[in-house]
Amino acid sequence: xxxxxxxxxxxxxxxxxxxxxxMEQDFEAVAASLNLTPLQARxxxxxxxxxxxxxxxxxxxxxxxxxxxxxxxxxxLGLIERVPxxxxxxxxxxxxxxxxxxxxxxxxxVAARSTLSARLGKAERxxxxxxxxKLLAT
Amino acid sequence: xxxxxxxxxxxxxxxxxxxxxxMEQDFEAVAASLNLTPLQARxxxxxxxxxxxxxxxxxxxxxxxxxxxxxxxxxxLGLIERVPxxxxxxxxxxxxxxxxxxxxxxxxxVAARSTLSARLGKAERxxxxxxxxKLLAT
DNA sequence: TATTGTTATACTCTATAACTATA
DNA sequence: TATAGTTATAGAGTATAACAATA
Numbered sequence: 001x002x003x004x005x006x007x008x009x010x011x012x013x014x015x016x017x018x019x020x021x022x023m024e025q026d027f028e029a030v031a032a033s034l035n036l037t038p039l040q041a042r043x044x045x046x047x048x049x050x051x052x053x054x055x056x057x058x059x060x061x062x063x064x065x066x067x068x069x070x071x072x073x074x075x076x077l078g079l080i081e082r083v084p085x086x087x088x089x090x091x092x093x094x095x096x097x098x099x100x101x102x103x104x105x106x107x108x109x110v111a112a113r114s115t116l117s118a119r120l121g122k123a124e125r126x127x128x129x130x131x132x133x134k135l136l137a138t
Numbered sequence: 139x140x141x142x143x144x145x146x147x148x149x150x151x152x153x154x155x156x157x158x159x160x161m162e163q164d165f166e167a168v169a170a171s172l173n174l175t176p177l178q179a180r181x182x183x184x185x186x187x188x189x190x191x192x193x194x195x196x197x198x199x200x201x202x203x204x205x206x207x208x209x210x211x212x213x214x215l216g217l218i219e220r221v222p223x224x225x226x227x228x229x230x231x232x233x234x235x236x237x238x239x240x241x242x243x244x245x246x247x248v249a250a251r252s253t254l255s256a257r258l259g260k261a262e263r264x265x266x267x268x269x270x271x272k273l274l275a276t
Numbered sequence: 277t278a279t280t281g282t283t284a285t286a287c288t289c290t291a292t293a294a295c296t297a298t299a
Numbered sequence: 300t301a302t303a304g305t306t307a308t309a310g311a312g313t314a315t316a317a318c319a320a321t322a
Contacts (some may be wrong), residue, residue: 003245009252010183012263015162015270016254020158021199022274023151039289045148054303063291068305086198089298089303093243114147116154119273125150128269135257136160177312192280201314206282220281228282239315 023115030109034102040074044091044103045110050094052085075098161253168247172240182241183248185239187233190223191195212237 024038027124031041046059053071057064074080079099082091095103111117120128162176169179184197191209195202209231212218217237220229233241249255258266 008263009249009255012254012270013252015267016158016161017272019270020154023154037288044299050301062289064304065292065306066290071304075258085303087303092306111147114151116150116275117147119275120146120269124269124272125146127265129150129153131155131266131269132150132256133159134225134262135253137257138152175311190280190298200312202281203315204313209281223280225280225322229281 019115026113026115027110030106030113033109034106036102036106039070041106043070043074044079044095044099044106046091047080047095047099048101052081052090052092052094054090056093157253164251165248166251169243170253171247174240174244177208177242181208181212181234182217182244184239185218185231185237185241188221188230190228190230192228194209194231200209 003036004057007053017105028038031038034041036044042060043056051059054064057067061068071080071082074081075092078096079102080093084090084096085092116125116128145173150236156205165179165235166176172179174182180198181194184194192202195205198205201229209218209220213220214232216234218231218233221232222228224228253262
């Protein structure tokens with residue numbers, strides 16, 4: 001019976017979307033507590049080392065044109081700098097000292113509020129990761 | 139060690155977001171194959187029975203003002219009708235025959251392409267649901 | 277007074293295309 | 300010629316506020 005299969009698949013999908021939605025809201029709240037938008041916060045976490053703007057666009061799966069404005073705002077906040085790369089077309093985004101300090105605080109708050117580690121034990125997280133890997137296998 | 143905890147939580151979060159992103163893309167592709175936007179497709183699936191516009195906004199967690207335009211487009215496509223409710227302030231969105239047929243086809247294609255049921259066996263889906271329930275518990 | 281649906285409007289996120297400077 | 304970053308712009312999706320009809 002096809003309707004039943006759909007209903008079951010939908011049920012599971014809806015729950016999955018809810019979980020992700022909740023995680024996004026948690027992350028948003030943590031970011032806001034440091035006066036950052038979610039996108040800015042995500043960028044700080046991605047900048048453990050200096051990264052070419054193009055690469056950042058690709059790890060965030062967005063168009064390169066979006067990175068310009070994002071970098072502008074973070075630069076204006078004094079959190080990052082554009083530093084020239086070996087190839088002079090390339091600019092690397094690099095955390096300032098202030099940016100690094102903020103990144104550390106952000107990481108602490110994210111870890112402290114993580115729904116995943118708060119609600120699931122180690123064994124369950126391993127189980128979840130196995131399922132996700134299976135879903136992501138090409 | 140805090141950095142390690144963060145790294146692990148982030149790793150799992152990133153995978154979870156990737157899975158959801160892939161599911162969204164799959165759904166988007168199915169919707170597009172029937173000339174629907176993802177939002178329109180989702181609405182059709184939500185309209186198994188006639189639903190007040192206000193209720194639809196709440197199940198889609200969006201503002202009520204957005205439902206007007208959504209309903210306009212689906213009505214122009216001949217897929218739904220606005221029917222008056224007992225309370226004459228209320229309008230119910232109700233599938234037309236054409237809308238019902240399209241909803242059926244949509245459901246088939248969603249079920250056929252579901253990453254969740256294609257890649258996970260019954261036991262694994264049960265396992266996943268248990269984990270999601272735990273993450274969603276209030 | 278409060279609520280439903282509507283309208284006008286604005287803000288965010290994202291993508292496309294044309295431009296510049298390098299390669 | 301191809302690529303990195305920039306700029307201008309346009310399209311979704313979503314939210315707020317004011318309004319008419321109804322409760």
